[in-house]
Amino acid sequence: MKGKLKRSFKFFKSHLLNRIRTKKFIVWIVITPIILMVFLNMIGAEEEVEIDIAVIDKDESNASNITMSFLKSEDRVKVHEIDELEHGIDMMRDGKVEAVLEIPDDFSEKLEIIRSEEELEDSLVFRLYHVSGDGEELLETILKGITAEINEFLIGEEAKGPVSIEARSRDIREGDYVDLLISSGVMITLLQSGLFSSSSTTSSLSEQMIEKMIKMSPSPQIFSVGGMITTDSLFTFFSGLIALVAGLIIFGANPSIINILAILPISLLTALVFCFFGAGIGRITSDRIASQGLTSMTILPLIFLSKAHLYPWLFPQYITDGVRFFPIYPGLNMINRLLFYSPTLSEYLVAIGVNLLWLGVFLTIFWYLYRR
Amino acid sequence: MVSHLEVKNLENHKDGFSLQNISLDIEEGEILLLGGKNSSGKTTLLETICLIHKPDDGRLKFFGKKVFEKGIKSKHWRKVKERIGVQFQSASLFRNLTVRETFELFSKDRRLAEMPDVVDECHFLDNFMDKRIAKLSKGKVQLVKFMLAVMHRPDLVLLDEPVSNLDGNTRDWVYKVIKEMKSEGTSFLITLNSLWSIAKLSESLMILDDGTIYRTVKDFYRNYEGYTAKVSKGSDINSLKSENWILGIEELNDFYLVHSEQTIDKMIDMEGISILGVRDVRLEDFYPGGKSL
Numbered sequence: 001m002k003g004k005l006k007r008s009f010k011f012f013k014s015h016l017l018n019r020i021r022t023k024k025f026i027v028w029i030v031i032t033p034i035i036l037m038v039f040l041n042m043i044g045a046e047e048e049v050e051i052d053i054a055v056i057d058k059d060e061s062n063a064s065n066i067t068m069s070f071l072k073s074e075d076r077v078k079v080h081e082i083d084e085l086e087h088g089i090d091m092m093r094d095g096k097v098e099a100v101l102e103i104p105d106d107f108s109e110k111l112e113i114i115r116s117e118e119e120l121e122d123s124l125v126f127r128l129y130h131v132s133g134d135g136e137e138l139l140e141t142i143l144k145g146i147t148a149e150i151n152e153f154l155i156g157e158e159a160k161g162p163v164s165i166e167a168r169s170r171d172i173r174e175g176d177y178v179d180l181l182i183s184s185g186v187m188i189t190l191l192q193s194g195l196f197s198s199s200s201t202t203s204s205l206s207e208q209m210i211e212k213m214i215k216m217s218p219s220p221q222i223f224s225v226g227g228m229i230t231t232d233s234l235f236t237f238f239s240g241l242i243a244l245v246a247g248l249i250i251f252g253a254n255p256s257i258i259n260i261l262a263i264l265p266i267s268l269l270t271a272l273v274f275c276f277f278g279a280g281i282g283r284i285t286s287d288r289i290a291s292q293g294l295t296s297m298t299i300l301p302l303i304f305l306s307k308a309h310l311y312p313w314l315f316p317q318y319i320t321d322g323v324r325f326f327p328i329y330p331g332l333n334m335i336n337r338l339l340f341y342s343p344t345l346s347e348y349l350v351a352i353g354v355n356l357l358w359l360g361v362f363l364t365i366f367w368y369l370y371r372r
Numbered sequence: 373m374v375s376h377l378e379v380k381n382l383e384n385h386k387d388g389f390s391l392q393n394i395s396l397d398i399e400e401g402e403i404l405l406l407g408g409k410n411s412s413g414k415t416t417l418l419e420t421i422c423l424i425h426k427p428d429d430g431r432l433k434f435f436g437k438k439v440f441e442k443g444i445k446s447k448h449w450r451k452v453k454e455r456i457g458v459q460f461q462s463a464s465l466f467r468n469l470t471v472r473e474t475f476e477l478f479s480k481d482r483r484l485a486e487m488p489d490v491v492d493e494c495h496f497l498d499n500f501m502d503k504r505i506a507k508l509s510k511g512k513v514q515l516v517k518f519m520l521a522v523m524h525r526p527d528l529v530l531l532d533e534p535v536s537n538l539d540g541n542t543r544d545w546v547y548k549v550i551k552e553m554k555s556e557g558t559s560f561l562i563t564l565n566s567l568w569s570i571a572k573l574s575e576s577l578m579i580l581d582d583g584t585i586y587r588t589v590k591d592f593y594r595n596y597e598g599y600t601a602k603v604s605k606g607s608d609i610n611s612l613k614s615e616n617w618i619l620g621i622e623e624l625n626d627f628y629l630v631h632s633e634q635t636i637d638k639m640i641d642m643e644g645i646s647i648l649g650v651r652d653v654r655l656e657d658f659y660p661g662g663k664s665l
Contacts, residue, residue, distance in 0.1 A: 010480045014466055014473065021468040021504070208464035212424050213520075217481045218454045 194274030202282030
């Protein structure tokens with residue numbers, strides 16, 4: 001076994017040289033993740049520019065009209081006036097608005113009591129229904145400004161805060177969209193680099209018939225080709241690292257060193273999973289163009305469905321639950337959590353375990369395809 | 373004599389092409405040439421013998437050991453592979469490796485510690501060792517592939533049109549290497565699309581046609597330096613049939629094709645024989661139909 005591995009290592013080395021000497025490949029694995037992160041950052045930045053809020057004015061008074069004008073004068077807010085809360089929730093579900101603000105029907109009445117300096121029995125509360133995590137910080141900033149304006153202009157006592165906003169999170173999404181952009185960028189890089197490079201390796205072996213030379217080699221081809229795919233995994237991992245570093249710089253994220261170090265094994269494991277996945281695609285198609293087509297068709301649904309957990313109303317429940325077991329999900333979720341939250345060790349180990357399981361699945365398929 | 377390769381009733385039906393009922397035997401130090409028109413199945417046969425394509429039926433024995441029978445590959449195959457060398461016509465090499473790195477890669481694969489002797493002996497690659505495979509001419513790549521097939525001094529070598537892109541001098545060097553290895557007991561199966569000097573060393577020529585064996589010419593080396601004469605239909609062809617220097621006579625529509633050894637003098641002096649034309653032996657002379665002078 002040791003001898004076989006040693007002899008197969010030379011294919012690993014040869015493939016490494018073969019790859020390094022292909023300038024386009026090097027440009028692809030270095031430049032593509034940076035461009036991707038810049039692009040995602042642009043999307044993220046655009047998300048922050050403007051936020052759509054549905055507002056229900058239940059009071060319909062001068063005071064509520066003034067409050068509405070405060071909201072409308074805010075550059076980062078686009079106000080949609082509606083009549084029913086349910087309508088606002090539907091709009092939120094459809095992704096048309098990020099939050100629904102309810103101006104209570106006792107707003108002007110309570111405002112009078114506050115202004116007359118009488119004792120207010122209940123506090124004056126604006127209810128805000130919003131998507132958990134989604135643009136939460138921006139919403140908070142905007143609404144703090146609005147309440148400050150209400151306090152200052154309608155009550156005349158800035159920052160004393162008799163008017164407050166009670167945020168009622170609608171637990172529709174689980175992650176922060178903007179935060180997800182970094183982990184998505186890393187995962188898309190690992191996914192496309194891994195699938196494309198390894199499917200191109202195995203399909204080229206068939207297409208250029210190098211496979212015949214490998215088949216006649218005394219070393220088992222499963223080790224020889226396996227060595228090449230491992231080489232591709234390392235390049236993919238490297239490309240993912242570039243995406244991560246670019247993401248941290250461009251988005252200005254600042255996770256702890258330990259969390260960054262914890263991302264490395266999961267990224268490497270994910271790179272191996274996608275590379276052996278791609279190797280199977282390349283082997284089955286045995287044609288570079290067909291393998292690229294099939295790879296593209298695999299990448300898009302994987303990325304799309306990995307977001308299924310974010311938009312459960314778009315999918316049946318079994319899909320929402322099922323995508324959690326997709327090979328892209330554990331890495332995506334764990335990198336996100338390591339960047340912005342503090343996952344527990346058991347959560348981390350589960351993510352590693354699911355990835356190992358997937359690696360086992362794709363290695364078995366790889367073995368089946370190259371067993372002869 | 374030890375049999376190096378024994379093929380019995382080999383069948384392979386794939387991708388709309390069939391190899392049918394192929395049997396052949398190559399003994400130690402023997403060279404078997406495999407000829408035939410384009411798409412007659414030469415490459416498919418060679419690759420099926422190497423188990424690149426799994427045969428549908430038949431038996432394969434290498435060095436007396438059963439390697440394939442009744443659809444099952446035996447465990448001997450891995451050991452057998454170490455004793456054979458193959459040059460594929462269609463297989464590429466790693467384009468971005470240099471010639472030196474390519475030899476190093478396959479030397480290690482064959483457990484050869486250093487650069488093999490055949491590389492040191494070949495001066496046609498002296499200035500190309502540090503060039504990438506992608507930058508080499510077709511002929512040079514073919515030479516590298518030939519050297520990869522023989523560098524570990526195998527007992528059986530299978531070569532698929534090994535010299536089709538080589539110039540005369542390189543061809544002579546390849547001939548010299550094969551001759552040397554044959555004298556040491558190495559056997560060869562070589563496909564050809566035209567005759568070259570290797571025919572001088574060969575024991576037999578097997579012609580394939582549409583996936584089956586059309587004919588096998590024993591002692592083919594006798595043919596190589598002979599000639600082919602076009603003899604008119606009115607000639608006394610029976611008088612030729614009894615001569616031992618006549619290798620073969622084929623009757624075509626308007627004339628006979630007479631394959632003869634080495635000299636034409638004897639035929640010129642024969643009565644009742646009208647010679648219409650003469651030329652060197654060609655591989656095509658042994659194909660079904662398609663002969664011309």
